[in-house]
Every structure is written in structure tokens, then in C-alpha cells.
Amino acid sequence: MLKYMITFLFVLVSMTSHAQTFTWRIEGMVANAAPNDTLMVIDAEQQRMITILQVKDGNIIAMSGTLDEPAVCCIAKQGRPGWIREFVLESGTVNLLCDLNLHYLIQIGGMPMNDELMAKHSVQNMDMDVNTYFDKMYEVVNHIVSNHPDHPLSPYLIGQCKLIFKPSESIGLIEKLSSELQTSPKMDRLKESLLLAKETEDGKMFKELKGVSPDDKPTAISDFVGQGSYVLADFWASWCGPCKAEMPDVIALYEKYKDRGLKVIGITVNDTPEKSDSIVKLMGIPFPQIYESKPMSIYGITGIPHTILFAPDGTILSRRIVNSKELDKKLTEVFGE
Numbered sequence: 001m002l003k004y005m006i007t008f009l010f011v012l013v014s015m016t017s018h019a020q021t022f023t024w025r026i027e028g029m030v031a032n033a034a035p036n037d038t039l040m041v042i043d044a045e046q047q048r049m050i051t052i053l054q055v056k057d058g059n060i061i062a063m064s065g066t067l068d069e070p071a072v073c074c075i076a077k078q079g080r081p082g083w084i085r086e087f088v089l090e091s092g093t094v095n096l097l098c099d100l101n102l103h104y105l106i107q108i109g110g111m112p113m114n115d116e117l118m119a120k121h122s123v124q125n126m127d128m129d130v131n132t133y134f135d136k137m138y139e140v141v142n143h144i145v146s147n148h149p150d151h152p153l154s155p156y157l158i159g160q161c162k163l164i165f166k167p168s169e170s171i172g173l174i175e176k177l178s179s180e181l182q183t184s185p186k187m188d189r190l191k192e193s194l195l196l197a198k199e200t201e202d203g204k205m206f207k208e209l210k211g212v213s214p215d216d217k218p219t220a221i222s223d224f225v226g227q228g229s230y231v232l233a234d235f236w237a238s239w240c241g242p243c244k245a246e247m248p249d250v251i252a253l254y255e256k257y258k259d260r261g262l263k264v265i266g267i268t269v270n271d272t273p274e275k276s277d278s279i280v281k282l283m284g285i286p287f288p289q290i291y292e293s294k295p296m297s298i299y300g301i302t303g304i305p306h307t308i309l310f311a312p313d314g315t316i317l318s319r320r321i322v323n324s325k326e327l328d329k330k331l332t333e334v335f336g337e
Contacts, residue, residue, distance in 0.1 A: 020068055024089050027062040028096035030055050037100075040076045044086055045156055060096065070113070072156045075105075085121060088113040088153055113153055116144050120157070130326050134164050141165075142173065150178035155187055162190065162302050164320060167198035196300030197319075206314045209267070211293035214277055219290055224265050226314030230334060232264045232327075235295055235306040238275040243305040247283055249324035250307075253331060254287055260335045263287070267295055269304050309334075 030037065037055040042048070050073055054061040070090035074083035077100060085104040087094060090111055097107040104121050108114035123136045141161055145154040158173045165173075171194050174187055181187060200207055209221040225231045234250050236243035254264040264287040268276045273291040280289060295301050299308070299319075307327060308319040317334075321327045 021066050022091035023064060023066050024091065025062060025064040025093040026051070026053060026060065026089070026096065027093060028060045028098070029058055030060060030096075031058065031099040032101045033058060037077070040078070041073050041089070042076055042083070043071045044074045044083075045072055045152065050089065070152055072153055085124070086117065086156070088117060113148070113151065116148070117153065119143075130329075134320065137161060138165055138169055145173050145176050149176055150181060152181075155181050155184065159186070159190060162194070163306070166320070167194040167201060167300065170194050171198065190302065193296070193300040193302045196297065197302070198300070200299050200308075200316055200319070202316050202318055202320070204316050206310055206316060207298050209290065209293050209295060209298050211267070211290040212273065214273070214280065214289050214291065216273070219288075221265070221267070221290065221293075224263055224288070225310045226312075228312045229261055229263045230312060230317075231310040232262060232331075233267055233308045233310065234264060235267050235269055235299075235301055235304050235308075237269045237271040237304060238279045239271065240269075240304050244279065244283070246305050246324055247285065250327075251283075251285060251287075253324065253328060256328075257331050257335055262331065262335070265290060267293055269295055269301070 026041065030039070033055045035057055039053040039055060041050040041053060043050055050067075050071060051063050051065055053063055053075075067089065070088055072086050073089045074086050075096075075098060076083050080100065082103050084098050084100075084102070087096065087105055087108045088111060090113065093110045094114060095109040096105060098105050104125060108118055119140045120137070123133065123140055126133070126136075128136070138161075141157045144157060148154050154177055158170060158177075162170050171191060174182055174191050174194075177187065206221060206225045211219060213219040221233070225233075232253075236247065238244075250264065254262065258264075266280070266285060266287060266289040268289065268291050271291070276289065276291050279285070306319075307321050309317045309321065309327075309330060311317045318330055321330060
């Protein structure tokens with residue numbers, strides 16, 4: 001009897017597992033591809049390869065496979081920097097229209113969740129001021145999370161937009177997720193950092209942050225912030241490619257505004273003084289640095305490069321500055337043309 005019961009349970013588990021598996025199919029067109037190009041479909045959350053797509057004369061040779069749960073995927077091409085923005089892969093056929101000269105999908109068809117996702121892509125491709133962009137992006141993501149609290153796309157978008165939403169907005173979105181997704185290790189870690197970031201939102205007073213200077217002397221953010229000058233803190237690391245790519249722009253802004261009263265400090269993240277110092281010397285970074293601090297645990301920074309602009313009294317003027325162009329606009333508001 002026990003033998004038959006074990007066999008029954010094994011069959012039941014196998015049937016349940018099989019029932020959760022679904023079949024997907026990808027087809028579509030690719031502009032600016034070589035006649036026989038190869039594209040990789042990557043699971044953006046789990047960083048795993050889903051499949052390889054062959055392109056023939058601009059058309060994707062249809063590919064099928066199975067998954068146990070929906071996946072948020074991006075397209076990558078070997079030797080090409082960055083990814084083509086995400087699409088959802090779930091049961092059914094997804095039709096993609098992409099251009100290898102762009103970093104976003106022009107069109108995604110065939111699956112309802114991708115219709116929702118296209119609204120996000122549309123906002124990203126509009127020409128608008130940064131505050132309007134933040135508002136419209138929040139509107140789109142809030143709609144998706146509110147209507148699909150148990151879909152993996154929802155926590156993915158919350159994590160992706162953590163740097164452009166206010167911490168309180170992101171926390172509110174997390175609380176709309178299903179209980180299972182809301183208490184996942186990833187969302188737990190994100191919420192913890194967002195609660196720290198909420199304590200240092202725009203308008204809040206700076207928090208002390210201690211480290212060492214390049215000549216190995218104790219230094220702190222209070223040596224610069226709250227001393228009567230506007231201070232831009234640039235959080236970076238020697239291992240961060242985008243940080244190093246943006247550093248020349250930060251240096252240029254420092255040179256442009258330093259005589260008008262702007263001070264700039266670099267604050268390294270999860271780096272060694274030796275590696276940080278080598279980049280400072282290589283790039284000729286002219287402003288002071290704070291090494292060996294813990295900005296992630298004090299300011300709730302979840303990704304770099306990241307900048308915070310402090311007012312002369314030490315209050316946080318802005319920490320949602322997405323790039324050097326927007327930073328220049330903000331500094332122009334402060335100092336004038």
C-alpha cells in the first residue's frame with residue numbers, strides 16, 4: 001500500500017510540475033542586422049540565456065521553447081554594448097520588431113503583458129522635461145503593478161525604476177505586490193535601501209558619512225556639506241563603467257561652476273583606495289575624494305553612478321538627477337547662465 005501511495009504522489013507531483021510548464025514562440029524582424037546575425041535572448045532578472053535567435057535577411061527565424069514561469073527578457077548581440085529593452089516571454093507567440101541601432105524595441109505584439117510594456121517604452125522614447133518623464137513613467141508602472149501584482153514584470157519594473165522614483169513612491173509600489181513577491185529576498189533588500197533613501201529625500205538634512213582621503217587621513221562629508229556652499233557629491237567606483245564614462249562630464253561641470261561657488265566631492269562605493277586612486281590619477285579628477293565610506297547603508301544608494309546636490313545649509317536639494325545633461329540644467333537653475 002505504501003509503495004502505491006508513493007508512486008501516486010510521484011505521479012501527482014510530476015503532473016503538477018508539467019502543468020506549470022508552458023510553450024513560447026518568438027518571431028519578428030530586425031533592422032540594421034547583418035544577413036546572418038545572431039541574437040541572444042537573456043532573462044533580465046536571473047541573468048540566464050533563454051535562447052539564441054538566428055536572423056536571416058532581417059527576419060528572425062522562429063524559435064520555440066518551454067519555461068516554468070513568465071520571464072522578463074532583453075536582447076543582446078555579441079560585441080554590442082547594452083541590451084535592447086525588455087519584453088515578456090510567456091505562453092504563446094511574441095512578435096518583435098527591433099533595430100540594432102536602438103536600445104529599445106520598436107514594437108512587441110502577440111502577448112497582453114507586452115501591450116502594457118509598450119506604454120513604458122513609448123514614454124522612454126518621448127522628448128520631454130525630466131519631471132514630466134518621471135511622472136509619466138510612474139503612471140505607467142503604477143498601472144502595471146496595480147493590475148498585475150503577481151506578475152514578475154511588476155517587481156522587475158519597480159527595481160528598474162528605483163533611481164527615478166521617489167523612495168516613498170517605490171515603497172508604495174512594493175506594497176501593492178502580491179504577498180509572495182512583496183516578501184521575496186530581492187524586494188526585501190530593495191525596500192530596506194529605499195527606507196534609508198527616504199530618510200535622505202529632497203529637502204532632508206544630510207547624514208554624516210565618514211571615510212579617508214586619498215592621503216589616508218580621516219575625512220567626512222561634513223567637511224564639505226553644510227559649510228555655506230552648494231556641494232555636488234558624485235558616488236562612483238573604479239569597477240563601474242558608466243561612472244567612468246560620465247566622469248569627464250562631471251569634471252567639466254566642476255570646471256564650469258567652481259568659480260561660482262560649486263564644490264564637488266567624489267565618494268567611492270565598494271572599492272579599495274588603491275583602485276580608486278589609480279582612476280583619480282588616470283582621469284585627472286581634480287576634486288576631493290572620500291574613500292572607504294558606506295554610502296549604500298547611509299544614503300540608501302541602490303546603483304551608481306549617483307549624484308546628490310546639497311544646498312549651502314546642508315539640506316538635500318536633489319538626488320534624482322539622471323544624467324550630466326540634467327545636472328547641468330539643475331546647476332544653471334542654481335547659478336544662472
